[in-house]
Every structure is written in C-alpha cells, then in structure tokens.
Amino acid sequence: MNTTNKGTVKKLLAVFAHPDDESFICGGTLAKYASEGVDITLVSATRGDMGRRMGNPPYLNRETMAAAREIELRDACKCLGIQQLLFFDIRDKTVEFIDEESLTSRVEALIRDVNPDVVLTFHETLGGHPDHCAIGKATTAACQRTGHLDSLYFITFGDAMERPERFGYSHKDVMKIDVEAHLKAKLAAFRAHRCQTEIDEWVWLPDHEALAKFGRYEYFLKADRESSAKKRDNLF
Numbered sequence: 001m002n003t004t005n006k007g008t009v010k011k012l013l014a015v016f017a018h019p020d021d022e023s024f025i026c027g028g029t030l031a032k033y034a035s036e037g038v039d040i041t042l043v044s045a046t047r048g049d050m051g052r053r054m055g056n057p058p059y060l061n062r063e064t065m066a067a068a069r070e071i072e073l074r075d076a077c078k079c080l081g082i083q084q085l086l087f088f089d090i091r092d093k094t095v096e097f098i099d100e101e102s103l104t105s106r107v108e109a110l111i112r113d114v115n116p117d118v119v120l121t122f123h124e125t126l127g128g129h130p131d132h133c134a135i136g137k138a139t140t141a142a143c144q145r146t147g148h149l150d151s152l153y154f155i156t157f158g159d160a161m162e163r164p165e166r167f168g169y170s171h172k173d174v175m176k177i178d179v180e181a182h183l184k185a186k187l188a189a190f191r192a193h194r195c196q197t198e199i200d201e202w203v204w205l206p207d208h209e210a211l212a213k214f215g216r217y218e219y220f221l222k223a224d225r226e227s228s229a230k231k232r233d234n235l236f
C-alpha cells in the first residue's frame with residue numbers, strides 16, 4: 001500500500017469536467033497510483049450529456065446519453081482502479097456559466113472532506129475546453145483556500161509539455177510520470193468509454209497495435225511553481 005508517514009493510505013482527488021477526461025488524459029497515472037494502493041476519488045462535473053459522439057453505429061440519443069455515459073465511466077473507473085466516483089450534475093457545456101463562488105465552494109467542501117495528498121484538475125487557461133478551464137479555475141481557488149496548492153497538479157495533453165516553454169513554463173514546472181506498466185489498464189478504460197471511442201479505429205485494433213499508440217509518459221504542471229522539493233517523476 002502507498003502510505004504517508006503516518007501510516008495512513010494516500011489519497012488522490014481528481015476534479016474533472018466530463019466522463020472520459022480521466023481515461024483519455026491521465027488514465028495511466030491514475031491506474032499506476034491505484035495499483036500502488038492510493039485511494040482515488042474522481043469528480044466529473046457533468047455527465048457528458050451534450051457529447052457529439054453517439055457510438056458507431058449510433059446507439060445513443062440526447063435523452064439516453066447521460067445514463068449511458070455514467071455506466072461507461074463506472075466501467076472505466078473499474079479498469080483504472082478508481083474507488084469513488086462523484087458527479088456535480090452540472091449540465092454538459094455549461095460549467096463556465098455556473099456561479100464561480102458556488103462552484104469553488106463545492107470543491108472546497110469536497111477537499112475538506114477527502115483531505116487529499118494530491119489534487120488533479122485542469123489548468124484554467126490551458127484546459128482546452130471551456131468546461132475544463134472553469135472546473136480547473138474553481139478547483140485551483142479551492143486549493144488556495146484550503147492550503148492544498150502545493151499538492152495541486154494540472155493535467156496536460158499528450159506530450160505537449162516536453163516543450164513547456166511554448167506555454168510559458170519551464171521543465172522544472174513539469175512532472176513526467178512513467179505509465180508504461182499501466183497502458184493496458186488505460187486501453188481498457190478507453191474501450192469502456194465505448195460511445196466515445198467507437199469511431200476511433202485505432203482503439204479497437206489488436207491490443208499490441210493499440211497500445212503502441214500511447215506515449216510512455218503522462219505530464220502534469222505543478223500549480224505551486226515555487227516548490228522545488230519534489231521529484232519530477234512522482235506526484236506524491
């Protein structure tokens with residue numbers, strides 16, 4: 001088990017926007033820490049009910065999508081070893097319109113409840129989707145209020161942070177996690193999000209071919225850029 005100095009189980013809180021963010025962006029890292037005994041709580045702010053992918057051939061419609069995506073996310077959580085799943089039940093594609101204070105307060109209450117050792121969320125400007133940026137901004141504010149900023153990391157896309165200078169960061173701000181041993185779990189989680197991945201032919205290739213499409217590393221930005229104590233290859 002992955003434990004703190006006090007002998008208690010380490011905890012990770014991931015606050016994301018949509019079912020699939022956890023698998024597609026940082027599934028290898030979540031699977032890695034779950035396999036080491038870290039207790040993971042995932043929040044999905046929405047149920048992804050406005051998603052444009054309906055399966056291939058389409059088997060969902062606007063009415064059935066939210067329930068289907070919840071089931072698929074629960075399957076993905078099993079693949080990755082995520083133990084707790086919560087929804088904020090915000091309508092998909094409207095997170096940016098939620099009152100900022102009320103959203104921050106919800107995340108703050110959750111942080112105080114879980115008391116995580118590591119928090120993951122989106123960067124408030126590099127998140128790539130308005131829902132991502134909005135939940136990232138609220139989670140960052142909540143971490144500031146609760147004194148968790150030094151354990152907050154922003155998830156990033158692909159290997160973009162191999163060259164962080166392009167985003168105004170330097171290599172010392174980047175955490176690089178080796179997830180090679182956990183790519184099978186990541187692939188299983190991709191496939192669990194069936195309605196989102198069925199149009200991506202590569203996901204359904206034979207395992208060894210599909211696994212070859214993944215990078216070996218997942219990258220995170222430190223929220224607290226002043227902290228230099230931590231190693232770059234481990235979030236804990």
Ligand SMILES: [Zn+2]
Nearest residue numbers: 017018021129
């Ligand atoms: Zn998303």
